[in-house]
Amino acid sequence: MLSECKICGGSIKNDFINGISICQNCENRWDIEDPEYKEYLPAVEKAKKAYILSYSENASSKDVNQAVYLYKTAIMQCSSKTGIIAKGFTEQCENEKNIAETNLIYLKAKDIFNKEDYEKAVLEFKKVEDFKDSQEYISKCQKLQQDQKRKGLPFNIFIGILFSLILFIFVNGKLNLNIYVYILPFIVVSALLSCAGYKNSTLSGVLTLLSFAMFLPTIVFVVLLYVFHLNFISAIVSAFALSVGFTIAVLLLSER
Numbered sequence: 169m170l171s172e173c174k175i176c177g178g179s180i181k182n183d184f185i186n187g188i189s190i191c192q193n194c195e196n197r198w199d200i201e202d203p204e205y206k207e208y209l210p211a212v213e214k215a216k217k218a219y220i221l222s223y224s225e226n227a228s229s230k231d232v233n234q235a236v237y238l239y240k241t242a243i244m245q246c247s248s249k250t251g252i253i254a255k256g257f258t259e260q261c262e263n264e265k266n267i268a269e270t271n272l273i274y275l276k277a278k279d280i281f282n283k284e285d286y287e288k289a290v291l292e293f294k295k296v297e298d299f300k301d302s303q304e305y306i307s308k309c310q311k312l313q314q315d316q317k318r319k320g321l322p323f324n325i326f327i328g329i330l331f332s333l334i335l336f337i338f339v340n341g342k343l344n345l346n347i348y349v350y351i352l353p354f355i356v357v358s359a360l361l362s363c364a365g366y367k368n369s370t371l372s373g374v375l376t377l378l379s380f381a382m383f384l385p386t387i388v389f390v391v392l393l394y395v396f397h398l399n400f401i402s403a404i405v406s407a408f409a410l411s412v413g414f415t416i417a418v419l420l421l422s423e424r
């Protein structure tokens with residue numbers, strides 16, 4: 169194996185995966201033709217395939233995943249060898265495997281980014297923030313997340329008001345006070361819920377789901393309480409029982 173450049177005497181760096189020795193000074197290159205190196209050719213073939221897969225343009229997660237597997241196999245095939253070439257080759261494979269694993273996280277983050285889940289994408293990009301253009305993506309995500317939140321504000325206010333309305337209809341069913349008593353608490357609760365939904369997207373999702381799930385029972389409750397004059401507890405229980413029964417019936421009928 170070359171220890172120094174044949175032309176300028178500069179130091180040599182060996183790329184065992186691609187089978188070449190490169191002068192660090194004049195950048196001339198030669199094939200590695202050491203007999204010991206030839207012993208590792210089956211492992212080298214795997215590593216070379218992995219290298220091409222992981223550095224190809226538009227490499228998918230599947231490609232990079234396969235590359236990681238191939239590097240691992242190549243490393244394993246040389247694990248019992250102790251020569252200087254085996255050591256160099258294994259080190260290079262480990263290094264490339266780590267890069268490929270980082271790339272996998274990066275690709276996953278990009279995938280989440282494309283699905284417009286910027287909150288989750290930021291968390292993934294932060295795991296590999298020094299890799300490729302992760303930093304740029306982090307800034308992009310933070311900006312888009314703000315835009316998304318701003319766009320969602322009217323909806324969060326709507327859900328805040330709707331949920332408070334449902335809440336106060338049930339409270340009033342029990343307390344039956346003058347309507348003016350509710351105005352201030354209603355404004356406060358609506359504002360708090362709107363604000364909480366705006367700040368936390370998970371909470372916003374839960375409130376939306378609950379509001380829609382409560383919609384039918386609330387209407388039935390109002391009818392039972394004020395039209396049929398059932399007492400509070402009976403009206404609640406019947407409203408939920410009827411709504412659940414109705415939903416199941418609709419689902420069963422639509423299945424047919």
Ligand SMILES: [Zn+2]
Nearest residue numbers: 173176191194
């Ligand atoms: Zn040279």
